[in-house]
Amino acid sequence: MNDTSTAALRLGDRNGLPDDIAFLRANYPRGDWRTHANFGRLADFWLQVHASLRHEGSEVSRIMHAFRERQLGGEQFQRAFVPRLNGFLQHLDQHHRIEDDAYFPKFRQLDQRLVTGFDLLESDHALIHHQLVTTVEHARGLLSALSSPGDAARRAADAYTGEAETLLDLLLKHLADEEDLVIPAMLHHGERPLI
Numbered sequence: 001m002n003d004t005s006t007a008a009l010r011l012g013d014r015n016g017l018p019d020d021i022a023f024l025r026a027n028y029p030r031g032d033w034r035t036h037a038n039f040g041r042l043a044d045f046w047l048q049v050h051a052s053l054r055h056e057g058s059e060v061s062r063i064m065h066a067f068r069e070r071q072l073g074g075e076q077f078q079r080a081f082v083p084r085l086n087g088f089l090q091h092l093d094q095h096h097r098i099e100d101d102a103y104f105p106k107f108r109q110l111d112q113r114l115v116t117g118f119d120l121l122e123s124d125h126a127l128i129h130h131q132l133v134t135t136v137e138h139a140r141g142l143l144s145a146l147s148s149p150g151d152a153a154r155r156a157a158d159a160y161t162g163e164a165e166t167l168l169d170l171l172l173k174h175l176a177d178e179e180d181l182v183i184p185a186m187l188h189h190g191e192r193p194l195i
């Protein structure tokens with residue numbers, strides 16, 4: 001790939017994976033995954049983890065929305081927000097580490113044609129991690145602004161929300177693209193070489 005096409009495939013800029021990277025996708029349509037003979041425990045677990053990350057991310061957004069709509073006071077907000085944000089970001093970080101260290105190398109070994117796609121997913125993780133760090137910094141700023149006078153907390157909540165929305169947008173795109181590579185590859189090759 002040349003530099004221009006690589007740049008266009010950055011997570012923030014692309015709209016799904018191109019067919020030459022997700023080359024098994026057309027043969028294994030999403031709606032048929034669960035009834036395929038090779039759909040096994042690992043594929044099911046992978047999709048469950050992704051569903052749980054989507055859910056945790058939306059729960060954090062819901063609490064922030066309630067605070068910005070003044071349905072939650074500062075203390076109530078903090079009690080609901082801190083454990084959920086921590087849980088979500090820890091689970092996300094752990095999931096990406098396991099993928100980078102344990103699973104992605106196995107997919108690359110499974111089929112040379114998968115290498116480009118898994119390199120791209122790994123670079124998605126780096127971008128998401130960078131945005132995660134920025135989001136945490138803004139969350140800390142918000143928590144310390146909760147006890148400040150005036151509208152400091154409101155402004156900090158707005159700033160946090162902008163960064164958190166970027167993080168969630170990136171994550172949702174990444175999860176969908178990753179599923180388009182991972183699940184068809186499992187159905188095609190079976191799960192045994194990956195376990």
Ligand SMILES: [Fe+2]
Pocket residue numbers: 096099121125174178
């Ligand atoms: Fe991932």
Ligand SMILES: [Fe+2]
Pocket residue numbers: 050095099175178
């Ligand atoms: Fe994943």
